[in-house]
Amino acid sequence: MKKIILLFLLLHTLTMPAQIIYADYSDPDVCEGTAGDYWLTASSFQCTPGLPILHSTDLVHWELVNYAVERLLPIEHYNTVQHGCGVWAPSIRRHNDTYYIYWGDPDFGVFMVKSDDPLGRWSKPVLVVEGKGVIDPCPLWDEDGRCYLVNGWAASRCGFNSVLTVRELSADGNQVIGKPILVYDGQVEGNHTIEGPKFYKRDDYYYILAPAGGVEKGWQVALRSRNVYGPYESKIVFNKNGIHQGGWVADKFIAFQDRGPYGRILHLLDVEWKKEWPMMKELKSDRMKSKKCKSPIKNQYQWHSNYQDTFGLTTNSGVRVYGYAVPPDFKNLWEVPNLYLRKFEGETFTDTLHLTITATNEGQQSGFVVMGRDYCRLSVELQDEAFVLKRIICKDADRDGAEESAIIGNIKAHSYNAGAKTNYECHLSVRLQCNKGGLCHFCYSIDGCQFTPVAIPFQAREGKWIGAKYGVFSITHDAKSKGWVDLKFCATPFNE
Structure with a gap:
């Protein structure tokens, strides 16, 4: 290791x-x-x-x-x-x-x-x-x-x-x-x-x-x-x-x-x-003297429960997280076990995650999340063969708090024949800037280069006995046909 x-x-x-x-x-x-x-x-x-x-x-x-x-x-x-x-x-x-x-x-x-x-x-x-x-x-x-x-x-x-x-x-x-x-x-x-x-x-x-x-x-x-x-x-x-x-x-x-x-x-x-x-x-x-040291991202991530093979798989460039099948009365991510997350490191920091999102059915959602008792996720959802980007907030997730969502963008889907059905794919890069006090600002990009700021920042909040964490999620209502999100560990933009 x-x-x-x-x-x-x-x-x-x-x-x-x-x-x-x-x-x-x-x-x-x-x-x-x-x-x-x-x-x-x-x-x-x-x-x-x-x-x-x-x-x-x-x-x-x-x-x-x-x-x-x-x-x-x-x-x-x-x-x-x-x-x-x-x-x-x-x-x-x-x-x-x-x-x-x-x-x-x-x-x-x-x-x-x-x-x-x-x-x-x-x-x-x-x-x-x-x-x-x-x-x-x-x-x-x-x-x-x-x-x-x-x-x-x-x-x-x-x-x-x-x-x-x-x-x-x-x-x-x-x-x-x-x-x-x-x-x-x-x-x-x-x-x-x-x-x-x-x-x-x-x-x-x-x-x-x-x-x-x-x-x-x-x-x-x-x-x-x-x-x-x-x-x-x-x-x-x-x-x-x-x-x-x-x-x-x-x-x-x-x-x-x-x-x-x-x-x-x-x-x-x-x-x-x-x-x-x-x-x-x-x-x-x-x-004492110390330095801020850059770190490889890969092994700083943890699953939010015991890892199971169906949660996701290591790839040659990162990790793939498959959609977790949520029930029809799904309220929020608090009970989703395959969140793939890492710790906040430093009082202030900036990190960029490069994602490739694939959906196989309408309504599947994947993307980026800052997770805690309150959380904010940037969710890419397949609707009418195109992707809708939403900013979704949940307050008091640990107390069955309901999510509130707002559409902040649209992303053109690339489709390809996957045999029995058509898969839809897009790229999304998310840049997290954490300021003092855990105030989080987000920007997103569909090409890994040009970034658009999300207007409203999010105040991070701790989880149960742990600090806030950030990473990727993927959820679906169809357990037989899961979408997924690929997280790249290299920092190379998608168009290079």
Whole structure:
């Protein structure tokens, strides 16, 4: 797999903490590699491929180099869109030169994958802890080889939260051999909604680092004990700017901050040990130098659910997304599983997508979408053997919001004999310009060169636990005759 250099945005001010990745990598965790380098993973929820693997040699510059999971389990469950479910708050650890990733699925339990090479193929997921509400797991291998797992709890699934438990696993980390022991109740000390624990041992202390207080206004708590099962004493070690869950390595702490439509961007903090407590402070961004790096587009895209072969296929120049058969009472794209989307990267950015749209029947729609709880799509629809370009807006898509459409252009269709019927084809390039705050401006072109602006901008909005994403869609009311959209990964205009 080709390395995909992420877009990094460091703000050169004295008042903001160091932002190392201005893109949606929620609930990050990090470990040191065998070569003194670093590996990072993050929540991917229902999107696949999942569990992104990022690599760095300095904790500042990161490359997306792999994914650890191709499809989520149970496969049938995640073949449909399960917004906000799936991979929650993973942890990545290296033990005996094998890399392990554990994550909690709030509906099914704790899963684990492992690999001797983070760049290679990861093992099939193993269900280590079965049950609802078990989330945010992190393992710790002690000096004697015994393995322990700390985790949080999701009230939405089990009726309680704000507590952390520890249980013993088999030495290979594959199965539970002990019952969960409650080691900390955050409600007692005002650390409500404590979650996302990360497990460490330093000298004679066991440490659990965990955020409390909620995503937007929370704080970092450190727990320590000389016994793995406690009792643990606590201390708030950072409380500023809504910096939330993360991981500690090499006396640095990588954590996320929620930025609405951009999702959860990553920050780098210093860790200073004072009286055996890991006190954190902001690294000022003027202390580091970074560049915006251009990136190949291909592997930055994810499907909005488990990938199925009928969703779309890789081509020699990109990806083809086939029309998803929507029901007669179709309301909006929220339940369409084969959306092919990528993250916003950077507070401001511009990207151009080159599409070839093919329709086999009247009413089929394909095109470009900025997706979230609100979304905007530029939809090409076949009507009377020609294409109509529409700007379609949906507010509160997650609450069955209705779409509103307006015709903004017409595109001549190229027809060709496809055997039993005639196919209709056109080209469409869409240029997205994202300004501060996630305000999106669109332009479109039918030749890839001359662009026409769409008069009304769109305010992007986050999805469920993820930032806004953009990419392509295709829908049809006829499951037996699907149209499609081809997305080109090269930037060559169609007339060259």
